[in-house]
Amino acid sequence: MDLLADVSNPQNFEPQSQISHLALDIGGSLIKLVYFWRNNDRGRDDDEQRSHNESVGVSDSDTGQPVLEGRLHFAKFETSKINDFLEFIHCKKLCLGGFRDCTAPSSDKIFIKATGGGAYKFADLFKEKLGITLDKEDEMDCLVTGANFLLKVGYCINVCCFDGLLELSHQGNNRVVDMLVGDIYGGTGYGKIGLSATTIASSFGKVISDDKELEDYKPEDISRSLLRMISNNIGQISYLNALRFGLKRIFFAGFFIQGHAYTMDTISVAVHFWSKGEAKAMFLRHEGFLGALGAFMSYENQSLDGLMVHKILQRFPISASSAGNKISCSLNSDPNGNESIECTVRGT
Amino acid sequence: MDLLADVSNPQNFEPQSQISHLALDIGGSLIKLVYFWRNNDRGRDDDEQRSHNESVGVSDSDTGQPVLEGRLHFAKFETSKINDFLEFIHCKKLCLGGFRDCTAPSSDKIFIKATGGGAYKFADLFKEKLGITLDKEDEMDCLVTGANFLLKVGYCINVCCFDGLLELSHQGNNRVVDMLVGDIYGGTGYGKIGLSATTIASSFGKVISDDKELEDYKPEDISRSLLRMISNNIGQISYLNALRFGLKRIFFAGFFIQGHAYTMDTISVAVHFWSKGEAKAMFLRHEGFLGALGAFMSYENQSLDGLMVHKILQRFPISASSAGNKISCSLNSDPNGNESIECTVRGT
Numbered sequence: 001m002d003l004l005a006d007v008s009n010p011q012n013f014e015p016q017s018q019i020s021h022l023a024l025d026i027g028g029s030l031i032k033l034v035y036f037w038r039n040n041d042r043g044r045d046d047d048e049q050r051s052h053n054e055s056v057g058v059s060d061s062d063t064g065q066p067v068l069e070g071r072l073h074f075a076k077f078e079t080s081k082i083n084d085f086l087e088f089i090h091c092k093k094l095c096l097g098g099f100r101d102c103t104a105p106s107s108d109k110i111f112i113k114a115t116g117g118g119a120y121k122f123a124d125l126f127k128e129k130l131g132i133t134l135d136k137e138d139e140m141d142c143l144v145t146g147a148n149f150l151l152k153v154g155y156c157i158n159v160c161c162f163d164g165l166l167e168l169s170h171q172g173n174n175r176v177v178d179m180l181v182g183d184i185y186g187g188t189g190y191g192k193i194g195l196s197a198t199t200i201a202s203s204f205g206k207v208i209s210d211d212k213e214l215e216d217y218k219p220e221d222i223s224r225s226l227l228r229m230i231s232n233n234i235g236q237i238s239y240l241n242a243l244r245f246g247l248k249r250i251f252f253a254g255f256f257i258q259g260h261a262y263t264m265d266t267i268s269v270a271v272h273f274w275s276k277g278e279a280k281a282m283f284l285r286h287e288g289f290l291g292a293l294g295a296f297m298s299y300e301n302q303s304l305d306g307l308m309v310h311k312i313l314q315r316f317p318i319s320a321s322s323a324g325n326k327i328s329c330s331l332n333s334d335p336n337g338n339e340s341i342e343c344t345v346r347g348t
Numbered sequence: 349m350d351l352l353a354d355v356s357n358p359q360n361f362e363p364q365s366q367i368s369h370l371a372l373d374i375g376g377s378l379i380k381l382v383y384f385w386r387n388n389d390r391g392r393d394d395d396e397q398r399s400h401n402e403s404v405g406v407s408d409s410d411t412g413q414p415v416l417e418g419r420l421h422f423a424k425f426e427t428s429k430i431n432d433f434l435e436f437i438h439c440k441k442l443c444l445g446g447f448r449d450c451t452a453p454s455s456d457k458i459f460i461k462a463t464g465g466g467a468y469k470f471a472d473l474f475k476e477k478l479g480i481t482l483d484k485e486d487e488m489d490c491l492v493t494g495a496n497f498l499l500k501v502g503y504c505i506n507v508c509c510f511d512g513l514l515e516l517s518h519q520g521n522n523r524v525v526d527m528l529v530g531d532i533y534g535g536t537g538y539g540k541i542g543l544s545a546t547t548i549a550s551s552f553g554k555v556i557s558d559d560k561e562l563e564d565y566k567p568e569d570i571s572r573s574l575l576r577m578i579s580n581n582i583g584q585i586s587y588l589n590a591l592r593f594g595l596k597r598i599f600f601a602g603f604f605i606q607g608h609a610y611t612m613d614t615i616s617v618a619v620h621f622w623s624k625g626e627a628k629a630m631f632l633r634h635e636g637f638l639g640a641l642g643a644f645m646s647y648e649n650q651s652l653d654g655l656m657v658h659k660i661l662q663r664f665p666i667s668a669s670s671a672g673n674k675i676s677c678s679l680n681s682d683p684n685g686n687e688s689i690e691c692t693v694r695g696t
Contacts, residue, residue, distance in 0.1 A: 028532040028549055029556050080557035117549075121534025140541060184376040186469025193488060201376055201465075208377050209428035233581065240588035 018070070021299050022097025024134070025142065025291035026118025030255060031077040031085055032292040035097050038070035072296070072341040074289045076255075082122060086129050095132050099299070111135040113295040115142040142294025147251060149293055150284045153341075160268060160280060174225040177217060179205025194276075203229035228266050230256075235270020239279055249280050255288040286341070366418070369647050370445025372482070373490065373639035374466025378603060379425040379433055380640040383445050386418035420644070420689040422637045424603075430470060434477050443480050447647070459483040461643040463490040490642025495599060497641055498632045501689075508616060508628060522573040525565060527553025542624075551577035576614050578604075583618025587627055597628050603636040634689070 021036040077085045089095060098112040112126075114134040126132045181189050182197030183206070189196040203225055207217075238250045250271060257263050268281040286293070369384040425433045437443060446460040460474075462482040474480045529537055530545030531554070537544040551573055555565075586598045598619060605611050616629040634641070 028527045028553055078557065117529070117532030117534065117538065120536060121532065138540065139538070179376045181465070184465030184469065186465065188468060190465065190487070192486065205376055209426065236585060237588065240585065240592075244588075244591065 019094065019097045020068075021296055022094055022112055023292050023296035023299065024112060024114040024116075024119070025139075025289070025295060026114060026116040026122060027079060027291070028117065029079055030288075031079050031082070031118065032116075032289050033075050033077070034289055034292040034296045035073050035094075036068070036070055036296075037073050038068050072293075074286055074292070076288065079118060082118075082125070086125065089132075090130055095130060098132060109133055113137060113298050115139050115291050115295040137295045137298045139291060142291045142298070143253075144294065145297050146290030146293030147253065147284065149297055150286060150290070151251070160272075173221050174200075174228050176221045177204050177207050177225045178202065178228070199273075200228065200232070203232075227263060231263060231266035232270045232273075235267050235281070236274045238281075239271050239274040242275075242279055248278065249282050251282045251284060253284055253287040253290050257283060257287050259285070259287070367442060367445045368416075369644055370442055370460055371640050371644035371647065372460060372462040372464070372467070373487075373637070373643060374462060374464040374470060375427060375639070376465065377427055378636075379427050379430070379466065380464075380637050381423050381425070382637055382640040382644040383421050383442075384416070384418055384644075385421050386416050420641075422634055422640070424636065427466060430466075430473070434473065437480075438478055443478060446480060457481055461485060461646050463487050463639050463643040485643045485646050487639060490639045490646070491601075492642065493645050494638030494641030495601065495632065497645055498634060498638070499599070508620075521569050522548075522576050524569045525552050525555050525573045526550065526576070547621075548576065548580065551580075575611060579611060579614035580618045580621075583615050583629070584622045586629075587619050587622040590623075590627055596626065597630050599630045599632060601632055601635040601638050605631060605635050607633070607635070 018038050019035050020038060021034075023034050025032040077088075095110050095112065098110040101107050101109055101111065108131075110131065111133050112135065115137045116139055119134050119136045123134050123136075126134050178200045179202040180197065181195045181199045181201045184201055185197065187197060189199070195201075210216075234252070234256075238252070242248070242250050252264075252267060257267075264281070264283050271279050271281040284290070366386050367383050368386060369382075371382050373380040425436075443458050443460065446458040449455050449457055449459065456479075458479065459481050460483065463485045464487055467482050467484045471482050471484075474482050526548045527550040528545065529543045529547045529549045532549055533545065535545060537547070543549075558564075582600070582604075586600070590596070590598050600612075600615060605615075612629070612631050619627050619629040632638070
C-alpha cells in the first residue's frame with residue numbers, strides 16, 4: 001500500500017474536519033482524487049478574510065460571502081487495490097469530504113462526487129462497504145470542466161518556450177533500433193516529400209534485420225524508441241483531429257505525460273512535424289487529474305458545510321519569470337507526484 | 349538464402365532470355381522485384397498472335413503491333429542480404445531484364461528500373477559489382493502508378509463483401525490483455541459517446557494491473573492484441589486523412605497486410621468504427637509490390653528488345669463469382685507468397 005502511505009504521510013490526514021469537497025475519478029487503472037484541505041483560519045468573518053486576502057496578494061472585490069482558504073490536493077491509487085482504498089477512506093473518515101442531501105436534512109446519506117467508469121462499476125461496493133452514494137458526473141463533461149479550470153488559472157505549459165527541454169531529444173539512442181530515412185536512402189533524406197535523413201522511417205525497423213535477441217538490446221534504447229513511437233503517433237492523431245476543427249493549439253492530458261520533459265518534448269516535436277509548424281502542443285499541470293477536478297468543480301451546485309459553494313478561486317504566486325499574460329505557477333509536489341494548488345473556496 | 353531458393357525453384361530462371369522488364373523496389377527491410385516472364389510463343393506474327401489471343405479469350409482490337417505474352421512475377425528478398433541478391437542476379441543473368449540506352453546503341457551499359465531508398469543507397473554497389481546502372485524512379489510516383497495499375501485491372505478486395513472473414517474477429521482472445529470499456533464501466537458501455545462494453549479502452553491495459561510476468565501470457569493473445577492495436581491505429585489515421593480529402597474508400601497496401609484475412613478484417617472494422625460506417629477499407633492483391641510495379645510500368649517509355657513498349661495488358665480469367673463490373677482474378681501464388689499475374693506486353 002505504498003500509494004496510500006504517500007497520501008497519508010505529508011498531511012497525516014488529521015484533523016479530518018479540514019477535508020472537504022472530495023471528488024473521485026475512478027478509471028480502469030487509477031483512482032484519481034482531488035480534495036480541498038482548508039486552512040485553520042476557517043471561520044473568519046468577511047472583514048478578517050478581506051484583510052487576510054489583501055495581505056497575501058489575493059484580489060477579490062466580491063466580499064459579501066464567507067470564504068474558505070486552503071489547498072486543492074491531488075492523489076492517485078491503483079484501481080486494482082480498490083478494497084485497500086475503501087479501507088483507507090473508512091479509516092481516515094474521508095467520507096466527511098462528501099455532502100448530505102440538503103432537501104432531506106434529517107437523512108444521514110452521504111454523497112461523494114465521482115466520475116469515470118468505476119463510478120458505475122463500484123457504486124454498489126461504495127454503498128455496501130461505506131454507506132456512501134457516488135453522485136455520478138459524466139466523464140467527458142468532467143474532463144472538459146477540469147481542463148477549463150486549469151486553463152483559466154494559467155496552469156499550462158507550451159514546450160516550444162523551454163529550450164532546455166529540446167536538448168533532451170538528443171539524449172539516448174533510439175537509432176539502435178529505429179530505422180531512419182537515412183538508413184534506407186544511404187545518408188541522404190527524401191527531400192521531395194520533406195523527410196530528412198534523421199526522420200524515423202520505421203520504429204523498431206532495425207530489429208527485423210538484426211541478428212539479435214531481446215537481451216542484446218539496452219532497455220533504455222528500447223524504451224526511448226517506444227516512447228518516440230507512441231509520442232509521434234499521439235502527435236499525428238491529435239494534429240489530424242485538430243485540423244478537422246481548425247485548431248492551432250492542442251492540449252495534452254493524461255497520466256502518460258506525468259510532467260516528463262522528454263515525453264512533452266517528443267509530442268511537441270511530433271505536432272510540429274505533422275503540422276509543418278502550424279500547430280502547437282500545450283500541456284497542463286496536474287494533467288492526470290482533469291476528470292477528478294471536473295467532478296470537484298461540480299460541487300459548486302451543492303450545499304456543503306452550510307455553504308452553497310459557487311466559486312472556487314485559486315491563489316497562485318506569480319513568479320519572477322512570468323511575462324505578459326502568462327502566469328507561471330509555483331507547484332507543490334511530493335516525490336510520488338501528489339500535488340497541490342493553493343486556493344480559496346467562496347460560498348454564499 | 350531461403351528467399352533466393354524460393355524464386356529460383358519454380359521457374360529455375362531458365363532460359364534467361366524469357367525474362368524482361370526487371371524492376372526493383374529496394375526498401376529498408378525488403379527488396380521487391382517484378383519481372384515479365386514471356387511465354388515461348390514470342391516471335392509470332394500479328395495474325396498468329398491475334399488468333400492465339402482469341403483462342404485464350406483475350407480481347408484486343410488494336411492488332412497493328414507486335415505482342416509479347418507471358419506472366420508478371422513478384423518476388424521479395426531481405427535487404428540485409430543485398431550481397432546474396434547481387435550474386436543471384438549475376439548467376440541468373442537477370443540483368444538481361446534491363447535495357448540499353450537506345451540513344452547510344454553501341455554502349456554496353458545496362459539500365460534497370462529501380463525505386464525505393466535502396467535505389468540511391470546501393471546504386472554504386474550495383475555498378476561496381478554488376479556494371480548495372482539503376483535507373484531511379486521516384487518512390488511515391490511508383491506507389492501511385494502501381495496502385496493505379498492494380499485498380500485498373502480490378503485487383504482489389506473489399507472485406508465488407510466476405511462474410512467469412514468477419515467470423516475471424518471472434519477467434520483468439522485479446523481480452524486477456526486488453527482493457528475493454530466494459531471492464532471499466534462494469535459490464536455496461538459508455539453509450540453517450542458511442543462506446544460499447546466490448547470496445548477496447550486500452551490496448552494491453554490489463555497487463556498493468558495483472559501480477560504476471562511476460563511468460564504467464566500466451567503469445568497468441570499478445571499477438572492478437574498487438575495486431576488489433578496496430579490495425580485500429582492504422583484505421584484511425586487513414587480515416588482522418590481520408591476525411592481531409594473527402595474520400596470514402598481507403599486502399600491499404602504494404603507487406604504488413606500480406607493478404608492476412610484477420611489483418612484485413614481488423615483494419616476494416618477500425619475504419620468502420622472511426623468513420624461511423626461512412627468510409628470503407630479496400631485491399632489490393634500483391635499489395636506489397638506497388639513500388640516495384642510502378643517502376644516496372646515506367647518501362648513503358650523505354651526501348652526494350654527492339655520494342656518501344658507502350659502498353660501492358662493483363663489477361664485475367666473472370667471467375668464465376670464475379671458480378672457487375674467487378675472482376676475476381678485467379679491468383680497464382682507459391683507458399684512463400686511469390687505471385688504472378690498473366691499478362692501481355694504490346695509494343696510499337
